[in-house]
Amino acid sequence: GAGVSQSPSNKVTEKGKDVELRCDPISGHTALYWYRQSLGQGLEFLIYFQGNSAPDKSGLPSDRFSAERTGGSVSTLTIQRTQQEDSAVYLCASSPPNTDTQYFGPGTRLTVL
Amino acid sequence: SQQGEEDPQALSIQEGENATMNCSYKTSINNLQWYRQNSGRGLVHLILIRSNEREKHSGRLRVTLDTSKKSSSLLITASRAADTASYFCATSLSGGYNKLIFGAGTRLAVHP
Numbered sequence: 258g259a260g261v262s263q264s265p266s267n268k269v270t271e272k273g274k275d276v277e278l279r280c281d282p283i284s285g286h287t288a289l290y291w292y293r294q295s296l297g298q299g300l301e302f303l304i305y306f307q308g309n310s311a312p313d314k315s316g317l318p319s320d321r322f323s324a325e326r327t328g329g330s331v332s333t334l335t336i337q338r339t340q341q342e343d344s345a346v347y348l349c350a351s352s353p354p355n356t357d358t359q360y361f362g363p364g365t366r367l368t369v370l
Numbered sequence: 371s372q373q374g375e376e377d378p379q380a381l382s383i384q385e386g387e388n389a390t391m392n393c394s395y396k397t398s399i400n401n402l403q404w405y406r407q408n409s410g411r412g413l414v415h416l417i418l419i420r421s422n423e424r425e426k427h428s429g430r431l432r433v434t435l436d437t438s439k440k441s442s443s444l445l446i447t448a449s450r451a452a453d454t455a456s457y458f459c460a461t462s463l464s465g466g467y468n469k470l471i472f473g474a475g476t477r478l479a480v481h482p
Contacts, residue, residue, distance in 0.1 A: 261412075290469070299458060300413075300472040313469065348412065357401055357462055359470060361413040 259283065261362035263349050269368045270339055278334045278365045282351030289332050290359060291324055292348045300348060306332065339369045376459060376476045384481050389446040391476040393459030394439075400462040402435055403470065404444050407456045416444075416457075449480045 262281045270276050282289050291303040302316040306326040317323070321339075326332040336343055346366050350359040377392045393402070401420045405413040419426045419435045419442065426433045432445040446453055456477050460470040 292472075299474040300460075300470075302469055302471065305469055346411065350413075357418055358403070358415045359413075360415070361405075363412040 261349055261351055261360055263347075263362040263365050265365060266363065267366045267368075269370065271370050272341060273338055275335065275337045276339055276367065278336075278347050278367070280332045280334070280349030280351075280362060282330065282332070282349070283353070283360055284330075286351035286353050286360070287329070288352040288354075288359075289326055290350045290352075291332070291334050292350065293318075294346045294348060294364070296345075303334070303347075336367075339367075341369050343367060344369045376457070376473045378476060379474070380477045380479070382479045382481065383449055385449060385451055387449055387480075389449050389453070389478055389480070391444045391457050391459075391478070393442045393444070393473055395442075395459075395461045395471075395473075396440065397463060399437075402433075402442050403460045403462070404431075404433060404442075405458045405460060405472075407458065407475070413458065446478075449478075451480050451482050454478060454480045 261283055264279045268276055287308045289306040292300040293303055294300050304324045305313040321337045324334045346364040348361055348364045350361045352359050375394050383389055399421055401418050403418045404416045406416055407413045417428045417431055417433050419433050421437055430447045435442045456475040458472050458475045460472045
């Protein structure tokens with residue numbers, strides 16, 4: 258079946274611009290996660306959605322970052338007034354109910370010039 | 371700060387050799403997972419070991435967990451060039467939901 262998809266695969270933007278990154282989780286998966294990975298580093302947790310519960314935003318690095326999940330499915334991560342340090346690969350993952358395994362999308366590589 | 375730390379940071383071996391990667395963590399966990407990442411993009415889940423398990427096998431993979439030492443190891447036997455990738459351990463913390471804390475990874479290079 259279809260896996261987690263993310264779009265765009267690559268995004269180049271200018272400092273100060275806003276960007277939106279999209280994640281389509283696997284159908285039926287109730288949990289959705291966003292991570293950020295800087296070059297050569299591990300994954301940094303950003304935000305977590307579970308069903309209709311309030312999201313855990315504890316990993317968002319600043320108030321320039323926000324995320325929504327509409328209808329319990331598609332999620333959008335928005336970065337306002339991008340900075341060069343925001344350049345990274347942004348990864349989305351989803352999990353089915355009562356499962357600890359996360360299924361990752363291919364990521365969006367964001368480059369802020 | 372990251373919960374898991376992998377060791378070594380990089381490993382270079384020949385095809386057919388075994389590769390061992392280690393992971394240490396700091397706090398109590400529900401489970402520990404290993405993921406593989408090719409070319410810096412999406413991660414693929416390899417294996418999950420729960421806190422009450424000590425060893426688990428999956429094909430050429432063997433994972434051990436020592437909760438007293440807060441450490442885990444991933445052994446890849448009879449390595450192949452296709453095993454070249456970065457390998458990450460990730461811990462799911464006790465008392466919480468399934469937010470995973472990832473280490474910085476081990477870069478494995480398997481040479482033909």
